[in-house]
Amino acid sequence: MSAPPATRGTVIVEESVRVHHLLDRDSVLGPVLLAPLMIYLAALVGVPLVTVFVYAFSDATTGSESFSFVGLETFQRTLADPVFQGAIRNTIVFTVLSQIIVIVLATILGFVMSADFKGKWIVRFLILLPWTTPVALSALAWLWMLDSLFSPFNWILGQLHAVPIGTPVAWLGENNLAVGSVVALQAWRTMPLAAVILMAGLTSIPPELNEQAEVDGAGFWRRLFDITFPLLAPIMMVAILFGIVATFTDMAAVYILTHGGPGNATQVLASWSFYTGIQGGSLAQGAAIGVFMFPVLVGVCILMLRRASGVEVT
Amino acid sequence: MRSRPLVSILRWVVLLLFALVCAFPFAWAAFTMFKSNDDLYTVGHVPFFYNSPPTLDNLRVLLTETAFGTFVVNSVEIGVIVVILTLLASVPAAYAIARLTGQWGGKLAMLIFIIYLVPPTLLFLPLSRVVADLGLQDSIWSLVLVYPTLTAPFSTWLLVGFFRTVPRDIEEQAMVDGYSRVGAVVRTVLPLAVPGILTVVIFTFALTMNDFIYAVAFISTSSQMTVSAGVPTELIRGDVFFWQSLMAATVLVAVPVALAYNLFLDRFVKGLALGGVKG
Numbered sequence: 001m002s003a004p005p006a007t008r009g010t011v012i013v014e015e016s017v018r019v020h021h022l023l024d025r026d027s028v029l030g031p032v033l034l035a036p037l038m039i040y041l042a043a044l045v046g047v048p049l050v051t052v053f054v055y056a057f058s059d060a061t062t063g064s065e066s067f068s069f070v071g072l073e074t075f076q077r078t079l080a081d082p083v084f085q086g087a088i089r090n091t092i093v094f095t096v097l098s099q100i101i102v103i104v105l106a107t108i109l110g111f112v113m114s115a116d117f118k119g120k121w122i123v124r125f126l127i128l129l130p131w132t133t134p135v136a137l138s139a140l141a142w143l144w145m146l147d148s149l150f151s152p153f154n155w156i157l158g159q160l161h162a163v164p165i166g167t168p169v170a171w172l173g174e175n176n177l178a179v180g181s182v183v184a185l186q187a188w189r190t191m192p193l194a195a196v197i198l199m200a201g202l203t204s205i206p207p208e209l210n211e212q213a214e215v216d217g218a219g220f221w222r223r224l225f226d227i228t229f230p231l232l233a234p235i236m237m238v239a240i241l242f243g244i245v246a247t248f249t250d251m252a253a254v255y256i257l258t259h260g261g262p263g264n265a266t267q268v269l270a271s272w273s274f275y276t277g278i279q280g281g282s283l284a285q286g287a288a289i290g291v292f293m294f295p296v297l298v299g300v301c302i303l304m305l306r307r308a309s310g311v312e313v314t
Numbered sequence: 315m316r317s318r319p320l321v322s323i324l325r326w327v328v329l330l331l332f333a334l335v336c337a338f339p340f341a342w343a344a345f346t347m348f349k350s351n352d353d354l355y356t357v358g359h360v361p362f363f364y365n366s367p368p369t370l371d372n373l374r375v376l377l378t379e380t381a382f383g384t385f386v387v388n389s390v391e392i393g394v395i396v397v398i399l400t401l402l403a404s405v406p407a408a409y410a411i412a413r414l415t416g417q418w419g420g421k422l423a424m425l426i427f428i429i430y431l432v433p434p435t436l437l438f439l440p441l442s443r444v445v446a447d448l449g450l451q452d453s454i455w456s457l458v459l460v461y462p463t464l465t466a467p468f469s470t471w472l473l474v475g476f477f478r479t480v481p482r483d484i485e486e487q488a489m490v491d492g493y494s495r496v497g498a499v500v501r502t503v504l505p506l507a508v509p510g511i512l513t514v515v516i517f518t519f520a521l522t523m524n525d526f527i528y529a530v531a532f533i534s535t536s537s538q539m540t541v542s543a544g545v546p547t548e549l550i551r552g553d554v555f556f557w558q559s560l561m562a563a564t565v566l567v568a569v570p571v572a573l574a575y576n577l578f579l580d581r582f583v584k585g586l587a588l589g590g591v592k593g
Contacts, residue, residue: 004345028416034422035464041401044441044463045429051440062442063452109332112325123329126337127575132575133340135525136542141339144346144557150354152342152361156398192336200583238586240335249433252526256546270435270527278438278531290436297436301428 006055035093055287062281078288083264087272088292093179094268095194095247098186102194102243103236109191110198131192139256142185145172146257172258175265182254183267186247194239201235234307241300269293316456340568343561347372354558381536383561385544388454392540393519396461400518401511404466408473409499413482423474430467437463438531443534456532457525457540464525465518472517472585476510477503477550513581515575523571541567 018300056074060067078084109127112121130138146152148168157163172178193303205228213223252271254260260267267275269292346354348368359365376382411419411426441460442451452455480503488498504511522540529543536548545563549556575582 026414026416026495030410034413035468037407039469039497039575040462041429043424044444044460045432045437048437048440048444049432051443052436055439083345105332112328112332116326117322121576123333124571124579124586126333128336128573128575128579129340129568130336132572133523133564134542134571136546137564137567138339138558140546141343144555144561145339145342147557149357150361150557155361171403188336195518196579196583197586200586202371245431245433249435252542253437255526255530270433273435274438274527274531278442283439283443286439290439293433293436297431297433301431304427304431305424 020104052139052308055283056291058284060283061286062278062283067284069119073286078285082269083272084262086290086291087267088298089271090179090266091248091268091270091293094183094186095244096185098190098247099240099243101183101187102191103240104245106194106198106239107232107236108193109195110202114199114202127195128192130189133253135189135250136256138189139185139253142181143172143257146181148173156273173262175262178258178262180255185253185257186250189253190243190246194243197235197239198232201232204235205231207264213308237303237307245297245300249293337568341563343568344565347558347562347565349558350354351558372556373562375556375581376559376562376566378446380549380559381539382541382549382559383545384537385539385548388538388544389523389540392454392457392461393522395458395521396465397515397518399458399462400465400469402433403462404470404473404514405504405511408470409477409503410469411474412477423471427471430471432465434525434527436466438527441528442531452533452535452538454533454538454540456529457522460528460532461522461525465521468521472514472582473507473510475515475585476507481507488537490591506529509581510585513578513585516578517582520571520575553568 057069057071058067059070059074113124113127146153148170149152151169151171153171154169155161157169163169170177171181209227209231210223213227218226249270249300251268251274254268254271255267255274258266260271264272269289273286273289276282276289282285345433348370349364350366350369350371353359353364353366355363379471385443387500407426411422413419415422445451445456448456448459450459483504485495485498486501493501523542525540526542528546529540533539533543539548540564545560545567548562549560
């Protein structure tokens, strides 16, 4: 940081004048200020991103420093693996189902939260908990809540005689229930942020629009579908894109809640990549699995870019 | 919106339902943490009551007989260092994008946002090699090295929005008064951006707390683990779950983090909208 002249008009040492003059030029100062961040990101995001693809075409393992290229062999092995096929299907299913739930619930929540009311602070605190808590810890809370022996839901179901008392419902031990549990956890933890973003969108719609439409005779539903939803669509997309990225690339929820099980029924790309790459030691195959997340991420980026450049997105 | 009684009753019902669904796992955790073993693990006990008197024993075990304290210290240490590094990199970069790069500014902001979207689950394999090559595995410094990849892009993106809300005249006036550009920014823009910078501090810290994959991929020594990785892996030994202590750990972390978020939420949302709208 350069010091300002002590008093205006003081003669400063010549060298520092030159540095000052250089740094006063926007075309010099801009890159200088940007350089540390960009160099860091190039080294620890850019290079690793390229390396993932390099690994995917190689036979790299965690054990040795050297590796050789094997072309598409790693991909062929990956694609033929039924666990991988399940993982890619699960990743898509979990993301789509959880985000459909999020769109519906976050819209409702955004509406009820956008009004002012007493006690809003505490309600907001409770509603935000799933988003603010580190996912590993909230998944742990779910693990206990869904415990096959001591789940409160099992007790209630038992009392209602929906299931025989003493026969636990294996929320995480039966394929469909386990899938449902993971979808519920993902929807639960991504919903609050979407609701908050939608709430911001709702409060930014000028109230005059709705008032004018009401004067013109438009009913509640008409105003909802013709004014509110279209104006909300762009910000709703931002909320959903955040949710898609958070769910599509997450491994912690599955890792803690089900370990990918039962069998591999809830394995996702991220968790399977972790098990294969870190615990199995095959960098190449772990990378080849992870690479399949890339198309969706590119898609999300394109949508974001189109939004930013003002192109109409439908 | 005019409030009719029916509407406001309906709103409260909906809100309470949402609050119940969102908070239930934590309420259940908070309820569980005070239960004695006898009470908790007897099949047939009504789970919604304390069948034996509530106890602080599990909390004591968590705090004195497990590595939880170490995890908290590690997480805070990592969080503080990463916050400082993140600010050092992203404040200058965000200012440059907001003011000095002209038409490139928007494109750079977008590029940085896209970098934020590159997920840890894609990068952890090459980064685990980088960490090993640097001899940082099993050390909190491995996480200090990589966490800014999560935090700096997002912080920069938020800060660009905040800097854009500071009127240009303010620093231009200071420059007319004889300060260099950097001096003018430090004296005029940064003080005005303090609320935005505090928001970034909170969210940077929270992002470091939230990470799971890097922490489990790089670290396997209990003494170096963070809360997120340590609680689910180290506090569960084999198949033995100390449920009350685990739930106590969850509540002890969840509540302060959520309070911090709530204090800064409005500003955070404003930042999202600023960054999101202007690209």
